[in-house]
Amino acid sequence: MPELPEVETVRRELVPLLTSRRITRVEIYWHRLIDRPAPEIFVQHLVGTSITALRRRGKYLIFDLDSGEHWLIHLRMTGQIYVRQAQAPIDAHTHARVYLDDGGVIHYRDQRKFGRFYLVRDEDQVVGDLGPEPLSEDWQPEDLAERIRGRRARIKTLLLDQRVVAGLGNIYADEALFLARIHPACEGGRLTEAQVRRLHRAIRQVLLEALRARGSTMSTYIPPSERRGEYQQQRRVYRRKGQPCPVCGTPIEHMKLSGRSTYFCPRCQPFSC
Numbered sequence: 001m002p003e004l005p006e007v008e009t010v011r012r013e014l015v016p017l018l019t020s021r022r023i024t025r026v027e028i029y030w031h032r033l034i035d036r037p038a039p040e041i042f043v044q045h046l047v048g049t050s051i052t053a054l055r056r057r058g059k060y061l062i063f064d065l066d067s068g069e070h071w072l073i074h075l076r077m078t079g080q081i082y083v084r085q086a087q088a089p090i091d092a093h094t095h096a097r098v099y100l101d102d103g104g105v106i107h108y109r110d111q112r113k114f115g116r117f118y119l120v121r122d123e124d125q126v127v128g129d130l131g132p133e134p135l136s137e138d139w140q141p142e143d144l145a146e147r148i149r150g151r152r153a154r155i156k157t158l159l160l161d162q163r164v165v166a167g168l169g170n171i172y173a174d175e176a177l178f179l180a181r182i183h184p185a186c187e188g189g190r191l192t193e194a195q196v197r198r199l200h201r202a203i204r205q206v207l208l209e210a211l212r213a214r215g216s217t218m219s220t221y222i223p224p225s226e227r228r229g230e231y232q233q234q235r236r237v238y239r240r241k242g243q244p245c246p247v248c249g250t251p252i253e254h255m256k257l258s259g260r261s262t263y264f265c266p267r268c269q270p271f272s273c
Contacts, residue, residue: 004167005210013224022050025099035116058166072118078220079115082107130166141200148188156184157258176202186273237263
């Protein structure tokens with residue numbers, strides 16, 4: 001958390017608040033938040049610039065600046081972004097504030113401190129290795145097939161590899177594999193053409209469902225509007241161990257794959273690969 005639907009929801013809510021706003025002051029309270037450049041250079045380069053656009057690449061937010069540089073934010077597990085007035089209080093988990101010319105202030109809050117800021121002229125320095133965007137019209141089943149061809153890693157593990165497809169995480173990988181009727185421990189390279197096509201379609205379906213629900217709020221993810229996501233109310237397998245499968249009624253099972261909790265229906269997703 002957060003994954004593509006949550007980051008995209010954050011982006012959509014921030015766009016009307018931040019586009020064309022000029023940055024007047026930057027306060028960094030925990031310097032390790034800044035991955036690059038050095039914190040003092042980050043602040044110096046950010047102040048005085050205007051935000052011309054706000055995009056998403058995978059799980060990264062990308063602020064395009066009129067200086068030609070790009071400010072990237074990776075929220076990781078617990079990063080949160082709010083826009084408040086200058087007098088709004090902060091707590092021990094607020095690690096940065098960015099002041100805007102309209103009186104608004106961007107608050108960055110991160111309980112686990114895993115999130116990172118980047119300021120670069122070439123965004124590919126940070127996101128250049130990411131795989132395709134799964135909701136792009138350019139992403140086709142053939143591309144997914146090419147990226148997993150010959151791979152012996154488990155398909156769940158491959159879906160979490162951001163070089164295979166950008167933006168997927170634990171929740172939506174499990175949900176997509178269930179819809180595609182594929183066991184998460186199947187070797188990626190052994191999937192049939194039909195399975196790959198089902199998986200490609202399922203990934204799109206799950207992500208679009210989650211976007212309509214504004215993502216999943218199960219722990220720390222709360223978008224800037226503070227209107228909680230609702231996808232957790234409609235998930236089919238994720239964190240539903242022991243509960244009946246919504247298709248066949250078989251109890252959902254749980255296992256660990258590459259250290260990640262994984263949920264599946266043993267009947268709808270037989271290990272037959």
